[in-house]
Amino acid sequence: MAELLEETAPAPLNPRVRDLPWYTPFSWLKLGWGDMRAMPHGSLFYGIAFVAMGWAIKLLFAHSPEETITLITTFLLAGPFACLGLYEISRLHETIERVRLLPTFTAFRHNVGGIGLFALLLTLLVAGWMRVSVVVFALFFTENLPSLDLILSPRFLTEENLTFLVVWLGSGTAFGALAFALSVVSIPLMLDRDTDTFTALFASVRVVLANPVCMLVWSLLIVSLVLLGFALWGLGIIITAPLVGHATWHAYRALIE
Numbered sequence: 001m002a003e004l005l006e007e008t009a010p011a012p013l014n015p016r017v018r019d020l021p022w023y024t025p026f027s028w029l030k031l032g033w034g035d036m037r038a039m040p041h042g043s044l045f046y047g048i049a050f051v052a053m054g055w056a057i058k059l060l061f062a063h064s065p066e067e068t069i070t071l072i073t074t075f076l077l078a079g080p081f082a083c084l085g086l087y088e089i090s091r092l093h094e095t096i097e098r099v100r101l102l103p104t105f106t107a108f109r110h111n112v113g114g115i116g117l118f119a120l121l122l123t124l125l126v127a128g129w130m131r132v133s134v135v136v137f138a139l140f141f142t143e144n145l146p147s148l149d150l151i152l153s154p155r156f157l158t159e160e161n162l163t164f165l166v167v168w169l170g171s172g173t174a175f176g177a178l179a180f181a182l183s184v185v186s187i188p189l190m191l192d193r194d195t196d197t198f199t200a201l202f203a204s205v206r207v208v209l210a211n212p213v214c215m216l217v218w219s220l221l222i223v224s225l226v227l228l229g230f231a232l233w234g235l236g237i238i239i240t241a242p243l244v245g246h247a248t249w250h251a252y253r254a255l256i257e
Helices: 002-008 024-038 040-060 065-082 084-093 102-140 159-183 186-193 197-210 212-230 237-255
Strands: none
Touching: 024 040, 024 084, 024 212, 024 237, 040 065, 040 084, 040 237, 065 102, 065 159, 065 186, 065 212, 065 237, 084 102, 084 186, 084 237, 102 159, 102 186, 102 197, 159 186, 159 197, 159 212, 186 197, 186 237, 197 212, 212 237
16 A cells, blocks of 8 residues: 555655766767667657758848847757657657657647746746847947858957957856756656646756756757757758757756656
């Protein structure tokens, strides 16, 4: 009887956080790659969707390079929510050998309230970054805005643009660090345990505080893979974004008891 009660008991309000060595994120990538190989159709679908969104942004805002690059960088902030379907693929793959793609489109239904509120908070954070980014561009380029191709080329790395780069990258790093701390395990936790939004947020922050070096390595790996994915006209995202999404699920499994 005691064993039955233990099995049916709800997850603790404040899940325990594990303390892991700095090199652990590399094992999450290995596990994530295993998920991609086991379910290539779903992973590639989401990867292609991310690339399509990126190209759509570039075409729609071709006349406005500051908005284009701002929207592209929001992928790092909004990525935790955008990868919801990939988390669901990895979650289902733990118990099902062959996962169907269609059910992953409605993964949010497992916790509509929690995930919905988190999406709203993340939207506000993204909107804040977009406003700050556009203002920084306007302050430093009062007349002619540089083209997107120039911004992304080594020719932009001049002494007169150094202050702009420090301010813009510093602002982006601050928003990115906040988004990472709030979301490193939040959505997987809400998806898996029907946890409310703020419990998931606090758990995510506690993960970062308990594993500062490990989380630093993980964040650098994420940024590196996303930047690598933007190479080759963004086509690398087809592989790197799903890899990060699947690996994030395994990060959650490893970090939360």
